[in-house]
Amino acid sequence: MFGIVILIICSLFFLGIVTRTKSLMQGRKGPSVIQNMKDIFRLFNKATIYSTTTSFIFKIAPIIYFSTVVTALLLVPFFSQKAIISFDGDFVFFAYLLALGKFFMILSALDTGSPFEGMGANREALFSMLVEPAFFILLASFAMYTGKTSFYEIFYDFIDLKDATSVFLIIIAAYILIQVAMIENSRLPVDDPKTHLELTMIHEVMILDNSGFDLGLILYTSSLKFVMYGMLLSNLFIDSSMHIFVQVGLVVLIQFLFAILVGMIESFRARERMKKNSHFIFTLTVMSMMVFFGVLLMMNKI
Amino acid sequence: MDISYLFLSFLLVPLGLIIPTKFKSFFSLLIVSIASFISISFALDAFFGHTTKGFIGSENEPFSLYFVVDNLSAFFIFLINIVVMSALVYGIGYMKKYTEISKINLHYFAFNFLHISMLLLCIVQSFVPFLIFWEIMAVSSFLLVLFDSKNKEVLRSAINFLVQMHVCMAILLVGMLWLMGSTGITTFEAMKVYFSTHNNIWMFLLFFIGFGMKAGFVPLHTWLPKADPAAPDHVAAVMSGAAIKLGLYGILRTLSFVQNEKYEIGMFLIIISLITGLYGIFNAIMQKDMKKSLAYSSIENIGIIGLGLGIGFLGIAVNNFSLGFLGLAGAILHILNHALFKTLLFLGTGNIFNQAETTNMELLGGVIKKSPITSITFLIGALAICGLPPFNGFISEFLIYDGIISEFNKGNVSIDVLLLVSLFSISLIGGLAIFNFTRIFGIVYLGTARSPKVEKMQEVEPIMYITQFVIIAIILTVSFFSSFYLQFISQIIASFMPNYHTIPFAALAPQNEIVVVLVVLISIVLIMFFVRKFVVQANGESYGPTWGCGYVGETKKMQYTASSFSESFEKLAFLSLFKTTKYKEIEKTDIFPVSRTFVQTNEDILEENIIDPPISYIQKNLKNFAIFKSGNTQTYVWYAFLFILVLFIITFFNII
Structure with missing residues (x-):
């Protein structure tokens, strides 16, 4: 439970740090790091407007989206401690939980009957379907290397910073995880949350009709999702032999660096053309296959 | 009795x-x-x-x-x-x-x-x-x-x-x-005798082709996407839910007698199933007709089942009982699961056909407002078939995933690579299924009506949706009491693995944990539901038109359609190359607009290129024999006479 509390605290600042980094990069002072949370909190207190076209799906989708991410958090191991619920193959469950949330968000976009939101829904469905194999193959390679199949055991046995090949693999794996996190959260280079033209949006256009509590919930879920991936990322680097306080410090540090990295990427990269997005995502799958073959090499199987 | x-x-x-x-x-x-x-x-x-x-x-x-x-x-x-x-x-x-x-x-x-x-x-x-x-x-x-x-x-x-x-x-x-x-034996026991003395592969292949045709393995699937849409919906439910499972029954029965060459048979099953699964879901996405899309999705699910069987057999071949159990149990449970949710989905299309008299997605839309109850049943079916928790499809797919993942690390490289390909394919199939069913549900049930056919729709009679509730209840028992079902399935699996009788702990342990997570998920959803209700009530709510991005002249024809939803994927997978489009481009000389038509159809690629050519070749040549068919009784008597004459001459001169 302690881990979850730290993650939730991190999630309050995460998007703020991203925004701050971006504004600093642009030479502005920028808003304070809790401005995003203030915005979300303000949304919670606003009245909601629904489109007359929508049905109950539109109303329950944000709740389910949020609940799946919170449940998924329970499966993520927190440094050397066991996740709250851990079992063999839990990362499959993790991925399917997130897919459930996404399923409802796609439906809620189609529920409005807006052509723009339909387009966003279509793109989100396509891109998130393409990113799935990358995540699975990456974790399967870890599972093969460690001989374990649950998140906790995989990460517990994983780290070995003395071995050069292992370090190399960890770097590729971290790269893939970061990209997966960026895609899952609809950030650059696949999607740009700051774009102002509906035709080029993906995630933003899907939630055009959400307002009030629902919108706030969706925005906060995005931030939770970021820290969740940040946690997975830090698990790659944390050794279970470290002292517990060192581990906590490291987690917070990595979350912080991750947020800055996201801000940097968003400052210096342009968004891919919509056509190239699928190629880009597919490349991630190929990279995770590289990790797989790297692991085969390490195990002296080939 | x-x-x-x-x-x-x-x-x-x-x-x-x-x-x-x-x-x-x-x-x-x-x-x-x-x-x-x-x-x-x-x-x-x-x-x-x-x-x-x-x-x-x-x-x-x-x-x-x-x-x-x-x-x-x-x-x-x-x-x-x-x-x-x-x-x-x-x-x-x-x-x-x-x-x-x-x-x-x-x-x-x-x-x-x-x-x-x-x-x-x-x-x-x-x-x-x-x-x-x-x-x-x-x-x-x-x-x-x-x-x-x-x-x-x-x-x-x-x-x-x-x-x-x-x-x-x-x-x-x-x-x-x-x-x-x-x-010399006239029952299935003959297989046991035959398989213990001969090479197993060829005889298995023969029966696999026979039963696989009924089950719908690619490339023997071509009847399925035609027969299902043609049949009334409850018949389609029986055909897709139960009848094709008899093909799987035959395959399972044959497999239970296989003695040797299990490794090769497992490999074969995995490869053919992956092709089946991917091909099925690719085609499901291309269809505009709900029933046709569901029929292709049956083919996809047959692929998943076959994959489980293949992995299980691989496990038996390498004496890894835990893998054998996970693969077979996943496959057999998925047979039941697919029967349940495919029946539910076909009955769902039946509700639409019953009221709107079409299942063409481009003509539907906004059905959820006309018949809310049947929309929910269809939604549950769609969630279940995508393998999303908390419904039953997840349980069986999870067993197969678990089998794949836990076998890495133990086998040799060739098994590892095969499992890697399986993992890649099954996760891609899962993702594509989500793509397809958000498309179907989103286009048909959500948004606004695309044609007047939907306007006159009503909720169907209670007797039609009550059966769907019963199926949903069974679906929920599978997801929440999966260990009971696995107990039963383990008895079936015992006939495949004679020296193994207990369920491996590896297969059962996650099931209980999954139930815990599902309960947690549902309770969080419920809590959030009431929190939201409270907050929204406190803040007030109002209704207005959908935000049209500044444009106010929207019509329902501007909505995203089923074809436009699938187009992005078709382009990506080069599937659009296989579509035929009938459309006359506008020439430079066309000054005034005239009415034009645009027709786009897609055929089954395999059927058109592999199954049809030899058949049409045979047909063409057999037509030459039609000259004998005069329709005249006298001529036929002549044929009979000539036949007897030839027979007589042959026997007279001792030619045969």
Whole structure:
């Protein structure tokens, strides 16, 4: 439970740090790091407007989206401690939980009957379907290397910073995880949350009709999702032999660096053309296959 | 009770012809109940460890009837009864629109015959009666598909179905004759004898082609996407939910006798299933018709089941019982799961067809406002088929995933690479299924109506959605009490792995944890639901039009359509190359706009390029023989005379 509390605290600042980094990069002072949370909190207190076209799906989708991410958090191991619920193959469950949330968000976009939101829904469905194999193959390679199949055991046995090949693999794996996190959260280079033209949006256009509590919930879920991936990322680097306080410090540090990295990427990269997005995502799958073959090499199987 | 009562229930069916039209459906239901009652009583025996065996007629004669009700049969008996019973109850409501007596008579007649023949196929183990019941099943499903016989497209699909089922039967006949010839045994036991002395691969392949055709493995699947859309929806539910499972029953039965070469057979199953799964879901995405898309998604699910079987067999081959169990249990549970949610989904399309008289997605939209209850049932079916928690599809897919993941690290490189490809494909299939079913549900049920057909829709009769609730209840038992189902399935698996009787801990442990997570998920959703309700009530809510990005002249035609939703994927996977478009481009000289048409169709790529060419070649050449067909009785008498003359000459000169 302690881990979850730290993650939730991190999630309050995460998007703020991203925004701050971006504004600093642009030479502005920028808003304070809790401005995003203030915005979300303000949304919670606003009245909601629904489109007359929508049905109950539109109303329950944000709740389910949020609940799946919170449940998924329970499966993520927190440094050397066991996740709250851990079992063999839990990362499959993790991925399917997130897919459930996404399923409802796609439906809620189609529920409005807006052509723009339909387009966003279509793109989100396509891109998130393409990113799935990358995540699975990456974790399967870890599972093969460690001989374990649950998140906790995989990460517990994983780290070995003395071995050069292992370090190399960890770097590729971290790269893939970061990209997966960026895609899952609809950030650059696949999607740009700051774009102002509906035709080029993906995630933003899907939630055009959400307002009030629902919108706030969706925005906060995005931030939770970021820290969740940040946690997975830090698990790659944390050794279970470290002292517990060192581990906590490291987690917070990595979350912080991750947020800055996201801000940097968003400052210096342009968004891919919509056509190239699928190629880009597919490349991630190929990279995770590289990790797989790297692991085969390490195990002296080939 | 005697099993022969089940055969006798065939005799009851014709009585339905003299029953008043109003009560025909109930009479049919009565017979289904009788047959279900008899078969389930035997299935329960098997479930509690007592296998019923026996002969009708004398032993070892080709026409005598050897029957066995073991765990495998029991499993399929339960499945068939659930599907057929719910489809028939649903059919009572669905058929009310139709009044033509001859059609109704034929429909219920064929329905009962199909049900009883399917049950008997799971029980009978002698070859000749097996083929007879197989034939009864084929013909009665043909009659059921042919319900809307005035429609040319339906007629063509039905005949296509009949022919393909006979090809499939011919292949089984060859296999069975071969077995009878080489072993002298007339029951499935012949396989055991044959497999222990000969190479297993070829005979397995022969039976796999025969049964696989019924099951819908690519490239033998071509009948399925034609027959399902042609049939009335509750019949399509039986065909996709239960009838194709008999192909899988045959494959499982054959597999249970395989002695050697298990490794190669497992490999073969994995590869063919991956092709089937990917091909099925690719095509499902391309379809504009709901039923056709569902039919292709059946093919996709057959691929998932086959993958589980292959992985399980690989596990048995390398003596890894845990892997064997996970693969087989995943496959067998997925057979049940697919039967449940595919029935639910087809009944869902039935609700739409019943009211709007079309299943073309481009003409539908906004159905959720017209019939909220059936929309929810369809949504649950869609979630279940995508393998999303908390529904049953997840449980079986999870077992297969678990099998794949836990086997890495133990096997050699070639197995690892094969499992990598499997993992890649199954996760891609899962993602694509989500893509497809968000498309179907989003386009058909959400948004606004795309044609006036939807405007007149109403909620269907209670009898039609109550059956769907029953199926949903069973679905939920699978996801929340999966260990009970696995206990039963482990008894079936024991016949594949004779020296192994307990469920591996690795398979059961996650199941309990999954239930915990599901409960947590549902409770968080409920808490959030009430929090949201409270907050929204406190802050107030209002309604307005959808935000049109500044444009106010929106019409319902501007909504995203089913084809535009799938287009992005088609372009990516080069599937759009296989579409034929009929459209005349606007020339430079066309000054004034004239009305134009745009038609885009897509055909099954494999069917068009692999199955059709040889058939049309044969057809073309056989047509030359038509000159003999004069239609004149005198000419035919001449043929007979000439034949006898030739025979006489040949024997006279001792040529043969």
